[in-house]
Amino acid sequence: MQAPHICPGASNGTPPQAPPAGIPLDFKWPEGGVSRVPFRVFSDPAIYALEQEKIFRGPVWHYLCLETEVSQSGDIKTTWLGQTPIIVTRDQDGVVHAMVNRCAHKGALVCLKDRDNKPSLTCVYHAWNYALDGQLKTVAFQDGIRGKGGMPEDFDPARHRLEPLRVQVYCGMVFGTMSGQTPPLHDFLxxxxxxxxxxxxxxxxxxxxxxxxxxxxxxxxxxxxxxxxxxxxxxxxxxxxxxxxxxxxxxxxxxxxxxxxxxxxxxxxxxxxxxxxxxxxxxxxxxxxxxxxxxxxxxxxxxxxxxxxxxxxxxxxxxxxxxxxxxxxxxxxxxxxxxxxxxxxxxxxxxxxxxxxxxxxxxxxxxxxxxxxxxxxxxxxxxxxxxxxxxxxxxxxxxxxxxxxxxxxxxxxxxxxxxxxxxxxxxxxxx
Ligand code: FES
Ligand SMILES: [Fe+2]
Structure with a gap:
């Protein structure tokens, strides 16, 4: 007679443990630890989407560009962090910044070239203009035209900047992270x-x-x-x-x-x-x-x-x-x-x-x-x-x-x- 199938973890009456949030419900790393890699991780769209959150937007430092690509004030370099488009800049004080290349208005790419040099960043769609550190400076027709239209009274440009990344420069390379939880780059390396x-x-x-x-x-x-x-x-x-x-x-x-x-x-x-x-x-x-x-x-x-x-x-x-x-x-x-x-x-x-x-x-x-x-x-x-x-x-x-x-x-x-x-x-x- 065939033995009844017992789910792992269910033999003592307790339900099987659910995987952590976001992990596909039926995914389990196989026995054998890191000497076995399930082929599913190379082709499952749900795992790919989770990687964007946990790795690329998670507590990890990522290479963004070389420091020499933003060596001068006003230098701009675009890149990607996972699927997220990124802008790296050097401002007028020589400070390197990184931010998501996504306009705070409707989300358009703000910088389109691989490399550029400009005193500020302007989105081509409705001309919102940002400082090199990503702060919103001006909004076209903020006060309307001839006193009509325009943004509401309580519109505050300071609350609508390009999303910043934490940045550290090491060995001529600019690293960035989107998470506040990432340990210092020194320790991460x-x-x-x-x-x-x-x-x-x-x-x-x-x-x-x-x-x-x-x-x-x-x-x-x-x-x-x-x-x-x-x-x-x-x-x-x-x-x-x-x-x-x-x-x-x-x-x-x-x-x-x-x-x-x-x-x-x-x-x-x-x-x-x-x-x-x-x-x-x-x-x-x-x-x-x-x-x-x-x-x-x-x-x-x-x-x-x-x-x-x-x-x-x-x-x-x-x-x-x-x-x-x-x-x-x-x-x-x-x-x-x-x-x-x-x-x-x-x-x-x-x-x-x-x-x-x-x-x-x-x-x-x-x-x-x-x-x-x-x-x-x-x-x-x-x-x-x-x-x-x-x-x-x-x-x-x-x-x-x-x-x-x-x-x-x-x-x-x-x-x-x-x-x-x-x-x-x-x-x-x-x-
Ligand atoms: S989407 Fe950038 S200004 Fe409108
Ligand atoms: Fe090789």
């Missing part, structure tokens, strides 16, 4: 994260080029991909062939205290060819190859710690890379449950020599939408999106390097940083 940001980004930055691409996958698949040190040496055969980044180099994975952010690094000079590369049938490891343009990989050592390749993330959407000498900031903006815009900003330091700048520009050909390496990431995430969309009840299996999310400075054959991302995600989403 943690000590190890800050120290490595200082290493790579702690000089005056110069933008060498910017581009973006649409990738056809949920934004979290990109967040996983950049934390996945396991794939880099297998999918990116260029890296393996030309010994830019291989797991048989010294290197490690460092997770921040709360596990949300990570650093992956390797040291090119320490390559000790491992037999596992032959056994794993990594084709590119089995033959040598020459570049017709060897200047692509002409480099110099900018630091004395031996690290030649690093990827650093800040939860949820920021990536900083220093691959050989190719310095870049990347960030993703969700454009729908299965569509994401990936932005690349290639950088140098103001102190670079012309020759160094030329080398950085040349190495920019490794990554980006048309690069030799990162084009593979542009499609691999869509393979996962397409492979998983019909199987929301199934899960990913993420046990390379164990089941926990912990730093490992002796091996990068681990998915620890991917588990770290899901640790942060579950914390903030309440899953």
């Amino acid at each position: 943690g000590e190890r994260t800050r120290a490595f940001m200082e290493r790579n980004m702690g000089q005056r930055l110069k933008i060498l080029g910017v581009h973006s691409q649409i990738i056809h996958n949920n934004w979290k698949l990109y967040a996983e991909n950049v934390r996945d040190s396991y794939h880099a040496t297998l999918l990116h055969t260029f890296y393996t062939t030309f010994k830019v980044n291989r797991l048989d180099m010294d290197g490690g994975i460092v997770l921040s205290d709360k596990k949300w952010h990570h650093i992956s690094y390797s040291k090119r000079a320490t390559l000790n060819v491992a037999e596992e590369y032959q056994e794993a049938k990594v084709h590119a490891a089995q033959y040598g190859s020459d570049l017709e343009g060897p200047e692509l990989l002409k480099t110099w050592e900018g630091f004395d710690d031996g690290i030649t390749h690093s990827i650093q993330t800040v939860f949820p959407t920021l990536v900083m890379q220093l691959t050989l000498n190719s310095l870049a900031v990347r960030f993703v903006v969700p454009r729908g449950v299965d569509k994401t815009e990936l932005f690349w900003i290639f950088l140098g330091y103001e102190s670079d020599t012309p020759e160094q700048q030329k080398m950085r520009v040349m190495q920019g050909n490794l990554t980006g939408a048309a690069g030799l390496v990162a084009l593979e990431d542009g499609c691999i995430n869509s393979f996962v999106q397409r492979g998983t969309v019909g199987s929301p009840a199934h899960t990913a299996f993420i046990e390379m390097g164990g089941r926990l999310a912990e730093s490992n400075e002796s091996s990068r054959a681990t998915e620890a940083a991917v588990r770290g991302f899901w640790h942060g995600y579950r914390d903030i989403m309440g899953f």
Whole structure:
């Protein structure tokens, strides 16, 4: 005889616990913690909508732009925080502000250009005019025309400003948050994260080029991909062939205290060819190859710690890379449950020599939408999106390097940083 089905939590007569507010009623994170990721999180519109509230409007710092993009008084930069359009400005006193790009009248976008410089912000619809800090200054026809019409007597412009964000600037980057609950940026980043940001980004930055691409996958698949040190040496055969980044180099994975952010690094000079590369049938490891343009990989050592390749993330959407000498900031903006815009900003330091700048520009050909390496990431995430969309009840299996999310400075054959991302995600989403 078949045993009766008993709901978990109902065997002693108590009803099953309802999930926290906002979480789809039938959603439950599977057994196995962060080593199992339900495919549903990549394609469920209800979860996507909840992320906008809990992550993008929640108690999290988000990268908004580079400080150099708003270096002068009157500079304006538009961007997005999740789906919310954002304006970043520098006012006449040199103070950086961020606000929602949504007119306090009827909600139109106020700033339309990517970058601009103006003494104030004027909405094109009905010409409401705002100061660079978002305060409403004037309303067209506030007193009507010839004494007729106009706003009511008790209309108070001070109560109708552009919605402000809290802003902090660190390592040449402007961060913003829409929540009053977000801890100070210093604490949000943690000590190890800050120290490595200082290493790579702690000089005056110069933008060498910017581009973006649409990738056809949920934004979290990109967040996983950049934390996945396991794939880099297998999918990116260029890296393996030309010994830019291989797991048989010294290197490690460092997770921040709360596990949300990570650093992956390797040291090119320490390559000790491992037999596992032959056994794993990594084709590119089995033959040598020459570049017709060897200047692509002409480099110099900018630091004395031996690290030649690093990827650093800040939860949820920021990536900083220093691959050989190719310095870049990347960030993703969700454009729908299965569509994401990936932005690349290639950088140098103001102190670079012309020759160094030329080398950085040349190495920019490794990554980006048309690069030799990162084009593979542009499609691999869509393979996962397409492979998983019909199987929301199934899960990913993420046990390379164990089941926990912990730093490992002796091996990068681990998915620890991917588990770290899901640790942060579950914390903030309440899953
Ligand atoms: S919507 Fe901006 S002034 Fe009317
Ligand atoms: Fe990759």
